[in-house]
Amino acid sequence: QVQPVASGGGLVQAGGSLRLSCAASGRTFSGYDVAWFRQGPGQSREFVAATVGWSFVYADSVKGRFTISRDNDGLTVYLQMNSLKSEDTAVYLCAARVTRESRPNTPSHYDYWGHGTQVTVSS
Numbered sequence: 001q002v003q004p005v006a007s008g009g010g011l012v013q014a015g016g017s018l019r020l021s022c023a024a025s026g027r028t029f030s031g032y033d034v035a036w037f038r039q040g041p042g043q044s045r046e047f048v049a050a051t052v053g054w055s056f057v058y059a060d061s062v063k064g065r066f067t068i069s070r071d072n073d074g075l076t077v078y079l080q081m082n083s084l085k086s087e088d089t090a091v092y093l094c095a096a097r098v099t100r101e102s103r104p105n106t107p108s109h110y111d112y113w114g115h116g117t118q119v120t121v122s123s
Contacts, residue, residue, distance in 0.1 A: 002027050002112055004034065004094040009117030012084055020079040020117060022094030028074035033099050036068065036079045037107055038090035039116070047105035048092070051077060057104050062088075086123040091116035 008020040022034060035050035049068040050057045056068050067080040077094065095110035103109050 002029060002032055002096050004096050004112055004114035006092060006094045006114045006117045009092060009119045011120045011122065014084060014086055014121055014123045016084050016121075017080070017082045018084065018119060020081065020092055020094075020119075022077040022079070022114065024075050024096075029070065029077060029096060030074040031099055032096045032112075033104060033110075034070065034077040034094060034096050035104060035110060036077075036092055036094055038088075038092045038119075040090040043090075045093070045107045046090070047107070049079060050104040052101065052104045053099055059105070081119070084119075084121045086121050088119060089121050090119060092119050093117075 003025040005023045005025050033052045036048040037045045039045045047059050051070050065083045070077045093116040094114050096112040097110045
């Protein structure tokens, strides 16, 4: 089974950019969907973006600002975040599941979770 490992968070000013990485440990992401979720203080886990096979799905709140991608080796999934806003502040988590088409934006549909990485956007 695969274990996702997230990294790349930090402190950035509003309007700035960050790139998060989700590395595969144990095996590659080949055959897996990979998603990014985020969770702010006292909030529930929120879907951000996912790769479903070779398709990409985004939450409306990040469309046009965030881009999810995966390398050809199946080792890493990236989340490029541009035009960051204070409301993007959260712990960002990556998750994986064996590829399926249904409900890529639902946390309970993912089997493997990594520890999160903190993203803080100052206004």
